[in-house]
Amino acid sequence: MKLKNSFFYTIRDDIKDEDSKSGNLLVRSGFIKKEASGVYMFMPLGLKVKKKIENIIRDEMDKSGALEVLMPALIPDDIFKKSGRYDSFGKDMFKLKDRNDRGFCLGPTHEELFVIAAKEKIKSYRDMPFNIYQFQDKFRDEARPRYGLIRTREFTMKDAYSFDLDSDFANGSYNKMVTAYKNSFDRMGINYRIVRADTGLMGGDLSEEFQAITEIGEDTVVLCDKCDFSSNIEVAPVKANVYKKEDEKEKELVETPNVKTIEDIVKFLNIDIFKTVKTLVYKIDGEIYFILVNGSRELNEAKLGKLLKANTVELATDDDLKKVTSATFGSLGPVGVDVKIIADNEVLNMSNFVCGANKTGYHYINVNLSDFDIYLSGDIVNIKEGDICPKCGGKIYFEKGIEIGNTFKLGTKYAEALDLNYLDESNNLKPVYMGSYGIGVARCMAAIAEQYADENGLVWPLAVAPFAISIVIINTKDEVQTALANSLYDKFSENNIEVLLDDRDERAGVKFKDMDLIGIPYRITVGKKASDNIVEFKSRDGKINEEISVNDILSKIKNLIQ
């Protein structure tokens, strides 16, 4: 590509309303442009990077034996009604009607369609295993698009689906995909961790996420400083602190005016936060519960929901609370209330603790488990930094992550909902075991931009860079320079090396700044020494900066890019 007279632009100023590093740089460098919240155009260089990422993934998918297909984005809504996900997606689904008033949606995901496709083939146990995948734009009307390409409403996803006879075969297919994913992300140069995750809307038996480690990630990745434990915080098991058992004292009512929060009570009574119990009020499937956690802990609603096998878990309102006690938030506790009480495991280890007295402005001190009844207990809190690793006893720390890939063992959930069965050797009808596997293509692009950028702009790893080399002509009026630069351009092109020629009539500084901003890995500068057949060779990461003879340049670059 030659820049003169081409569709190429950069923007000098920071972009208003594009605060993330990757979003800002990708827009400034002219790779993408925002059209609406969470909706982006891909410009020539941006599209090139996107395609590179897709091709790496495609290559690894093909190597794993999967076959590429393409499903429609426009999908009749009744198949989502049949699987039950029409309602569970709710407002996140873009819904529309055709001219005959038939309901359609823009596909938020494609499990249902792939099941229908698979039915065409699967009749007998001889028809499996296989894995089919696609690159397809997904549409989700996100409540809050953000961070440039990281959370958008239309995005390209590589989604794959495996079909197997039973759980063991399904595990084999699953592991193949994990390998393909590792290879893909390694080739892109992404720093990532594989973490255990919640199965969420997809359902199924197991979910793992590939989390790119960045400063602005949406997810909290839980890691151990000693072992390879890694988990999304939403499912990280917590090893409850064990406290020294004290002799039980008699509980005592104390006046605590204006004490609302745990911090207030810790200050007011001058006690250790670990001696306090926080009481939260939740409405779970319509019923009010008091939830007890140690004062230092944060409740995990997903864990709570799972413990009760509940469909809806929501914070109770003031009105809900009035039905069970006259006390207000800040003075609630488990003693003397006619409400089911759910306690975190850690609370079971506590004694002589402090909690609200269900009388506004009062707390109890020296409360013990014998002072109230616990309906149910379990692990219902978030792990926190400094906690003991549930696997090895090391120390837990957090990183922020962007979910770039996700793998699910779906089991028979979709096969049963959508009647995907096969006949086994003994002529028994059995449900198919599925797996589903997604990679967010543009998220990978954003994650790489986040991980590799510096103060001058983007720094693409070679594998995903829009071009391997840029050639800058210092003085376009100098015929020697122009001729040399063009001959180098032709030579690289002939050797299938992707090259960008900056032949614009701009001052040298402008071109240098632009080449840095768009992050081309290698740059050749054709300047004063062109007449001596000498050019400069520089790498974007700063590791190489030298003068080199044009006779050596091709072999040098071939060596670098293999």
Add this chain to the structure above:
RNA sequence: CGGGAAAUGGCUUAGCUUGGUAAAGCGCUACGUUCGGGACGUAGAGAUCGCAGGUUCGAAUCCUGUUUUCCCGACCA
């Protein structure tokens, strides 16, 4: 969906408190001087100030509504 902020030439912003129909830098056009890390001078083009109402002799500015965008949170494969 809760909380916060913002919307003014292509981009980034000033002006708004205390109403008098728009300003700067960058970018763009022309000419000249420059020319190895986002040059400088001169002269230009380019904005019904998000939209709709209202108050007023007069609204970018005050009031009401509305739309859009970003940030924090909730939600989220």
